[in-house]
Amino acid sequence: MSGLRPAAGRYFFPQGFAEPALRHEQQSAEGGREANLLIAQNAERVSLLVDDLQLLAQLDQxxxxxxxxxxxxxPAVDAVSAAAxxxxxxxxxxxPLRKEDEPDLVETVGDPHRLRQVVENLLSNGRTHTPGTPVHVRVGTVRVGPDTGGVDRxxxxxxxxxxxxxxxxxxxxAxxxxxxxxEDARRAFERFYRVDRSRSRSHSRGGSGLGLAIAGAIARGHGGRLELDTAPGKGCTFRLVLPRS
Structure with a gap:
C-alpha cells in the first residue's frame, strides 16, 4: 500500500484507501462504504497529527x-464535565488533593486556555490507558518535595x-x-512513543502520540513541570506542578 506512515505506521495517507474505493466495478457496496470510512478516519488522524506538530513547533520556538x-x-471542573x-x-x-481538605482556591499564574489543554490531554490519556477503571482528578496546594511532586525520586x-x-x-x-x-515510564514523554501492547494492557484511541509532549512543553512554559508517577500494578498518576501565584 502506498502512502505516508508517520508514528511507526500508525497513520496512513488516505491515498492508499482511495485507490480501491475508485474501482467501483471491482467491489461491493459494503466494500465501498468501508473504504470511504477508512479514508475519513485516517484523514482526520493526519489532520490531528499536523495540527499537533505545528503546535509543538510553536511551543518550542x-x-x-x-x-x-x-x-x-x-479547568479541572471543565475537563471532568466534558469527559462525563x-x-x-x-x-x-x-x-481535593488530600482527603481531609475541602475544595478551595488553587491559584497559579498562566494561560487558562493552555492549562486547560494540559488537563484535557492528561485526562484523555488516563481514560485511554486505563480502560474501564476509575480515573481520579485531584487539585490542591503542596510544599514541593519527593512525596508531593516537583522533585525527582x-x-x-x-x-x-x-x-x-x-x-x-x-x-x-490518577x-x-x-x-x-x-522503561515505558522513562520514555512516556518522548514524541510518538507508544507503550508496547505486548507488555501492557493499554489501549489506544488513535491520538497523535504527541499529547504528553505538548502538555510537558506547556508546563515548562509556565515555570512548572509535568510528572509521571507509576509502577507495574500500581496505576499511573500524572501530576502537573506549577508555582503558586
Missing amino acids: EPSYRREPVDLLS LDSDGHPIGLD PGLTSPSPPLPYGTAAVLEI GEGPGLDP
Whole structure:
C-alpha cells in the first residue's frame, strides 16, 4: 500500500484507501462504504497529527502565553464535565488533593486556555490507558518535595528539571490501570512513543502520540513541570506542578 506512515505506521495517507474505493466495478457496496470510512478516519488522524506538530513547533520556538490568575480547579471542573458526556464506562471523580481538605482556591499564574489543554490531554490519556477503571482528578496546594511532586525520586519521571522548594499548585490525574514498567515510564514523554501492547494492557484511541509532549512543553512554559508517577500494578498518576501565584 502506498502512502505516508508517520508514528511507526500508525497513520496512513488516505491515498492508499482511495485507490480501491475508485474501482467501483471491482467491489461491493459494503466494500465501498468501508473504504470511504477508512479514508475519513485516517484523514482526520493526519489532520490531528499536523495540527499537533505545528503546535509543538510553536511551543518550542516562540511560545506565547497569557499571564493571568488561574484557579486550577476551574479547568479541572471543565475537563471532568466534558469527559462525563462521553459515556465510555469510566467513572471520573474530582476531589481535593488530600482527603481531609475541602475544595478551595488553587491559584497559579498562566494561560487558562493552555492549562486547560494540559488537563484535557492528561485526562484523555488516563481514560485511554486505563480502560474501564476509575480515573481520579485531584487539585490542591503542596510544599514541593519527593512525596508531593516537583522533585525527582525513584519511580517518578519528568521531562523537566526539579523545581525550587516552595509552595506549588498541583493537579493530579490518577488511573487505576496496570501501571508502566520503568522503561515505558522513562520514555512516556518522548514524541510518538507508544507503550508496547505486548507488555501492557493499554489501549489506544488513535491520538497523535504527541499529547504528553505538548502538555510537558506547556508546563515548562509556565515555570512548572509535568510528572509521571507509576509502577507495574500500581496505576499511573500524572501530576502537573506549577508555582503558586
